[in-house]
Amino acid sequence: MTNTPELIKAKVAAETKLTAEVVRMLADFETSGERERFQIASLYAFCVDYLGYSKGSAWRRVAAVDLLRRDPSMGEKLDSGELNLSNAAKIESVMKEANKQGIEIPAVNLFEAAKGSTRTVELQIEKIAEAHGLKSIGHSASLKEKFTKLIALLSHKHPGLTEEGLLHLLADQALAKLDPAQKPARPGAGEAYQETRYVTPKLEAHIWQRDEGQCTHTNPLNHGRCQETHFLEVDHIVPFARGGLTTAKNLRLLCRRHNQMHADAEGLPRRRVAQPPRTTAVPLAFGT
Ligand SMILES: [Zn+2]
Structure with a gap:
């Protein structure tokens, strides 16, 4: 039997x-x-x-499950293929955040936005979320400016410091001063941090969920987030070799390209978080 376009299309349906x-x-x-x-x-x-x-595929399915529980009508959209798993996951993460902020956004409104091309979906969804009063999670411009200044001032002692890393430093300094439980000034004291490179499966799962199975690199010019959802790696923001901790705050998902880019920028050899030995079968890396 020959595989005609119609046959393949039927199979995809x-x-x-x-x-x-x-x-x-x-x-x-x-x-x-x-x-x-x-x-x-x-x-x-x-x-x-x-x-x-794969982790990305798993994350998208779990997000779709959460979306169905929030709004069962989204099930039909999944059936018909009008809603794919990636967009379902995006809608779910917006609705989750809206829920946290006590804002009601009907899933169907977000779904309407998700019908466009995949490239613009995220923007559309954000626009609708904002129109409903959802506060963006990014920092204000004035706070960004302060961060930039501090990072410049600290660049000698802490090369390659990121905003997250800076927040760690500031939080540690504040805690050392303010937290009565803390004995003077061991950085990171009082925090349940790990001094090993190893990321536990539980922590890794948390990072995948928090970063929504997508590379977290943002373009410094237009603040657009990298769309990559495949070949992701858990990366230490402040490199482990420079004292970065293996904590949720210091870990992020990056695609291979951006992991490499950040490593190059810091003059480090390519680094990867050690993976626990696999005991299960090698997963099929479906793209959906
Ligand atoms: Zn990327």
Whole structure:
């Protein structure tokens, strides 16, 4: 049998339906309490360790599950293929943030924005979120300016300091002064930090969820975020070799290109967070 474009297209439609079905099964697995009954730590862990999804694929499916629980009508959009997993995950992260800020944004409004080309979806979604009064999570310009000045002043002692790294330093200084529980001035004291490079699976899962399975590099000129969702690596913001801690605050997801770029900028050899040995089957890295 020859594979005609029509045949492939029909198969893709079936694949889309199947993907939506898996998301529904996962949602049911979660809400029915089955996941807990099997003593599986999280749906994300289940997707990676048992089902063999890549981390990005697992993250998108878990986000889609959360979205379905928030608004079951999104299930039909997944079935029809009008909503893909990437956009479902984006909508879910906006709705989660809106929920935190006590703002109601109907999922369908965000879905309408998500129908455009993938490149512009994020912007559209942000616009709608802002129109509903969602505060952006970025810093104000005046705060950015202060950060820039401080980073310049500290650049000799702390080369390659990032905003996160700076916040660490400032927080440590403030804590050393203000926290009565702290004995004088061991940097990072009082914080449950790790002095090893090793990122525990739990911490790694947290980083993936927090960074939404996407590279966190932002273009310094237009503040656009890198769209890469594949080949991501957990990166130490303040390099481990320079005393950066293995804590959530000092870790981020970067794509290979940007991981390499940051390493080059800091004059370091390419660095990677040590991975725990794999005990499960090698996952299939589906792109969706
Ligand atoms: Zn990137």
